[in-house]
Every structure is written in C-alpha cells, then in structure tokens.
Amino acid sequence: MESTPPPFDPATLASRLESIVSKSQISTAAEILATHSTDKWYASHPPDVVVFAESTADVSAVLTFASQNQIPVTTRGAGVGYVGGCVPIQGGIVLSTARMNQILGIYPEDGVAIVQPGVITGDLQAAANQVGWDYPPDPASLKECSIGGNIATNAGGPRCLKYGVTRSYVLGLEVVLPDGQVLRTGGRLHKNKTGFDLIGIFTGSEGMMGVITEATLRLIPKPAARAMLAAVFPEFNLAAAAVQNILNSGHLPSALEITDTFTLAAARRRLGADVFPEGNAHLIVEIDGRHAAVESELEELYQRLLSLGASHIQRAVDEAACEHIWKLRREFSYSLRDTGLTKLNEDIVVPRSKLVELVEFARSLEQKTGIPVACFGHAGDGNIHTNLMVENYDDPKVRAHADEALDLLFTWILENGGAITGEHGVGLAKKPWIRQALGETSLFVHQALKQALDPQRLLNPGKFLDL
Template sequence: MSWIDELRSLLGNAAVLTDDDARQARSGDKWYASRMPDAVVLPGSTQEVSSIMQIASAASIPVTARGGGVGYVGGCVPIRGGILLSMERMNRILELNPEDGVAVVQPNVITADLQNQADAAGWFYPPDPASRKECTIGGNIATNAGGPRCLKYGVTRAYVLGLTVVLANGEIIRCGGRTHKNKSGFDLTSLFIGSEGMLGIITEATLRLIPHPQARMALSVSFDSFPTAARAVQDILNAGHLPSALEITDSFTLNAAREYLRSDALPSAARGHLIVEIDGRQAGLEQELREIRQLVHNLGAIKIDQAISEEAVENIWQLRREFSYSLKATGMTKLNEDIVIPRSRLVELVEFCQSLQRETGMQIACFGHSGDGNIHTNIMVENYKEPEQKKQADSCVDRLFQWVLAHEGTITGEHGIGLAKAKWFPEAVGSPVFELHSRLKRALDPQNILNPGKMGLP
C-alpha cells in the first residue's frame, strides 16, 4: 500500500486530493514561486494530523502546512512536493470565554472572524494584519504577524497563551495553557511562534483577549514633505501619546493613490501623510485628539481630517487600505519588503530609497507602521518577467537589505523568511544564531520533513 493509499484508508477519499486542480490551487501564496504537491490532505482534528505525521515520518514524506495562503514569502510553497497539509477544515472557534479572557481556536479560523466574535462579546483581539479578512490564526502564529495596532498592543506573540502542536513524528504536545501568567520550564510556546511550520504543526491555540476599548478616533494628516511627517511621529510619542496606530506614507504612494482614487482626500501638495488612531475611554479621547491635532498643526500640516465616530475612522482606514491597491493599479509588479528600522532612521531610509530610485530608475514606494519602524518598502518593477529587469529588481532588494542590516534593522517584521528571504537569513541573524536554528530543526525534525527548504536551512 502506498502512503497515499494509507492516507485515504485513514481519512477517506474526500480528504486526500490528488487531482491537478486541487494541487495547483494550493501550490503557492502571494509570492511568485509555486510547486505542486503530490497530494493535498485535509485533516479535521489534532488526532488526524498526528496520524498523518506518523505516516509521513515512516515514509520520510515532506509535509508543508498551509492556512489562508496569503503570505508574501513563499512560506507555504511545498518546494519538495510530498504532502500539502491544508488546515481548511480546522476552522472553528472552540471557546470564547470573557471570564478567563481567552479564546480557544483551531488554526484555520479567520482573524477577522475571531475579532468580530470577540467584539460582539465586548472583548478585543488586537492583532490586525492587513489581510485579516482572509488570513488565519495559524498563519499569524507561524509568522508572528503584526499590523498597525502593534505599536500599542504588540504582535501576535503577546496574545498566545498556549498551543497544541503535532511534532514531526506525530507526537502531540501541549505547551502553555489558559492562564495569563505561566513560568513552568522553558517557554516552548514561543519556540513555535514564528517558526513557519518548520518545527511542528499548530492544531489549536489558546489566545488572550482584553476588554474592548470604548471608542476610537483618528486623524488623517497631510504634510508638504516626508521628513516633516516623520518628525511628527517622534513629536507625538515624545509628547506622551501612545496611539493605537501611527501610519506613514511617502510621496510616490500618495501620487499613485491620487491617480487611483480620483478624490480630494489627499491634497496635491502632500508629500508625506500620517494616520493617527487613538482608542480608550470616550471622554479622554476627545481631549487627546485635540492635543495631537494642535501638535501636527503647529508642525505645519497642510490638511487635517478628523474622525470621531466608528464609521468615520473606518473611512480613514479605507483610504490607507487603498494605498496597496493604488500601487497595483500602476500596472507594475510590487515587490513588497517588510523591513524594520530603528524609528529614528525613517528619513534616512526614504532618502536611501530615493537615491536608489534615481540610480536605477526603478520606483520605490514606502508606507507602513512608523510607530515601530516597520516600513513596507515596495520596489516597483515594470516587467518582472523580463530577465534584465528582474536582475535589476533583485539587486535593488539586495542593496535594500544590506542597507537595513548596516543600520541596525531587520529584513522582516511580519511576513517571515520562507523562500523569498532565505538568501539573506544567515547574514541577518549571524552564524551562531543560524547554527542554533539548524540544531533546533534537527532536534525536533531529524528527517527534515516539516516545511523543508525554508529559511535557507538544508
């Protein structure tokens, strides 16, 4: 009996797919690389994942876990074939318990669905990746996803209390728990957060919920230069404010948005833009919003739009969400790099990108989470399939990463390493840390069957 027959005997024919359409549909993510697996397997429980891994381990079959498939680094590409373990059937919120401040979920719960259910109960799950309406909790944990709110609330790691994980040999472990404090041995829960499916398969997560803020308000602020917008970021924080989100945008992105939106939301003179969102108690917010508005006015803001209702705040965020679509509407390929720099180097980053743009002729758009220095730096390529343009674009990415590392930054803040950034990973973390990654991988996955070929590991 082949391993595929063995899986069908275990799970049934409907849960083991080998037709071309099913395999092609799950062969990649939003990065350009793809690879058809030998079979797509759809487990429905932790025990089934365990049984699948026992079969895979016995036959040394590669296994790549997949959630929503909306990553940007090829993290779920089954580069060595084998089993594509799609978690799509494991999509239930098992428990929502405000008394304990926890939610217990399966890995393929959509992030926005959990947020909506928590909100209906008066509670809050803060992590907010831009793809929250389609990305999954399991994928968020695998990449330690962030988003605009992480300035105030932190990234996914801050909300993971416990995990159920299936190891490469099929063993089921439970680390952490449902208490908000836990210091029992090594922090194994954190070991699996950000591990990109290379150390184990997450089948259940216990997540921390917090009370929902009573209200939120926002400002949309335009400046005549990017350095002025960057200065406003520092001044807002130096004045003692901790916004829930603080987003910055450069002139290239603003120009693309004006062309795409055909609206007067962004004045023609704007060369830098901020979104400032605050949340908390209603009465306190009104005063804080006035203070921040006065601060940016004093800095020379050329337009300030204020939002004091939920609907108005969402309208401001809709403008921000359109930035990415605006760049896509240019018709160019967008190489979206999620680098992180010390916040004080925001202007230096944009100046470097402008010099790189002048030198190469390739447009570079910068926008993102200015409060924590996580700036989405998009290299815009006219035709990425044309060999010479691809070579030049790849060279731009390399020079960007080298600059970031030389200025005490990191090459990824949210998307992960996967295939796309594997080339730079050893240099980014240094030889001793890279070797430690290798040793941990060998210890937990001695046959190298879990998402092999990622992070530059063998």
C-alpha cells in the same frame, strides 16, 4: 526553483493516505494542486497531494505516516503570505488546516479565546467584539488570513505600536511535532513560567518546527471609543518628525501610519485627486480608550499636528469614520498594483529614528537601479513596507536586477540596525539573506532546534534553514 527528488512514489501517495484519513479529505485534482502550489509571492511548485485535516488526530496521523515514509509535508493556512512560506518546494503532502476553522470558545471570565488554526482573524475579532472584548492583532489581510498562519509568522499590523504582535496574545498552543507526537504548552493562564518558552519557539517558526492545531489566545476588554486624525504634510521628513514628537510628548496611539509621495500619487490616481489634499506625505494617528479621554487627546493631537506643519487634517470621531479612513489606507496596496508594475512588498524594520534616512535611501536606490520604490506602513514601530515596483518581472534578467536592488536594500537595513522582515517572515523570498541577517551563531541555534525536532527535515522543507 530547484527541488529535491522525493524518496517516495507520488503515484501511490494518495491511495496510501486513504488508510490514514477519509478519502473526502484527500485531493489530487489539478485545480486543487495548483491552488496549493503558491501564495502571493511568485514562486510555485505543486504538491503531489493535498490533505484537508479536520482534527488534531488527522494531523498527527498524517505526520506519523510522513515521518515513517520520509515524505515532505508543507502546512498551509489561508495561503495569503508574501514570501513563499507555504510553497511545497519539494512536493509531497500539503497539509491544509482550512477546515479546522472553529472558535472553540470565548471566555471573558478568563480573558481568552480558544480556536483552531483555520479561524480567520477578522472572524475572531468580530466574535470577541460581540461580547465586549477584543483580539488586537490586525494584519492588513485580517479578513483572509488565518490564526495558524498569523502564529507561524508572528504577524503584526498597524496596532502593534500599542498592543504588540501576535506573540503577545498566544497563551497556549497544541502542536503536532514532525513525528506525530502531540505537544501542549501553556494554557489559559496569563502568567506562566514553567520551563522554557516553547510558545515562543513555535510562534514565528514558519511551519518548520510543528503544526499548530489549537491556540489559546489572550483577549483584552474592547476600548469604549476610538478616533483618528489623517494628516497631510508638505514633505515626508515633517511627517516622520511628527511621529517622534507625538511619542516623545507622552502619547501612545494605537496606530501611526505613514505614506510617501509615490504611494500617495498612486492612490490619487486610483481613488481620485481630491481624496487626499495636496502634499507629499500622509500620517494616520489612531487613539482609543474611554470616551472622555479620547475626546481630550484627539484635540491635543490635532493642535500638535498643526504646529508640526500639517497642511490638512481630517478628524474621525466614531467607528464609521475611522473605518472609512482605514478603507482608504487599505487601498494603498491596490493603488500600487494599478500601476501595472509587480510590487515586491518588503516588510523591513528600522529604528524609528531612521525613518527619514530610510526614505532618503529609497530615493537613492531608485536613482541607482531605475526601480521605483514606494514606502508606507507602520511608522510607530519602524515597520515600513518598502515596495520595489518592477516592470516585466517575469523576465529573468529583470528579476536578477531586482534581486540586486533587494540586496542593496537589505544590506543597508542590516547595517543600520534594522531587520529584513517584521511580520511576513523569511520563507523563500528572503532565504538568500538569512545568514547575513541572523549571523553564524544565531543560525547555528536555529539549526540545532530544527535538528532536535525534525531530524529528517521533512516539515516545510526547502525554506530558510535548508541552505
């Protein structure tokens, strides 16, 4: 991976930062630099120094210093991304928000929570649940990922179908701009049409427009009950047709998760052949609401799935049973890793009507390239994780072949009205396809916004806007 030589002296950077923040917040230890050089993607590049911010004032001071001295800064949350988004490809400073991990307040009377960016998503959910409220966004990594990272990537998850992605829950932000200025936009109001939607600009901006230091998030009353059906179908097309049928019949589940043959086979090998009954597709339907409504809807959906060809249906009627099914669902990714192959996790999105065509294309891609493809994910919103399972990925020739396969996949996705990322972001992994994905006019607008806020291009450099 190429990088631009820094216009600063790395040898003196840490000592110079001691005049900005406490020495205990600065590290050049080899193990710290290594940890902060990568995420869950393969790319890696060490920073020259890691600064652990503990306040908005720290972030502002570091960015002011970096701006004055032309030092690249890459912000890092929990580091569990899949696209190299927090890899400091030009070295410089990694600005960690991990220590900014306080829930500053939960206010049911306003329906909001105010948090620092390092708060773990699952911890916020648990805290909201304790007072009878809920924060719906639920990425698969919710026990590890941070709110700041969720906002930076506009993270999703299974419940997006009914409740929407992270952007739907961001009411206000405190953001430190690349030159150190502190911006506050939005607040506790659930409606606010004052000026441009600056919250929308920063949500999903992948750390290239500013550093989020505080978020005001919308909460909703926690549904009184939830229940699930886990159905096995003989063929994938039957499960995909069931997704459309459920929605067309007026149901709006909180989650609709579909799984293909390859993924089911891997799960059976990891968890036991009897965990999932015989069949080539798996569909999870989750509903929530008032107890009587959930009970009635669950029976109606059960009968509907039977009529649509489900060969086996498991009911889950309480929290413990639902969590058991979700635990099995979360094992799918680990099951694929157990194959010994490198999993290239592509979070592509297609129109729901294209689900069967996507899996058919995946099968043809396997035949053409020799690379197995496993599909599973959020059928309700068309966000299907299409995983290329690559052997000997460290071999440059193999990696080049995998990139050719990705090019075929992304080209098909775009030609069929889809998107190359639904929740992971672009980062480094999908940078080669950004021009094709955005188009020239949209790319120009992205570049203009970047130029307006970060003319020195110091914040998270080397990512998809640095073409």
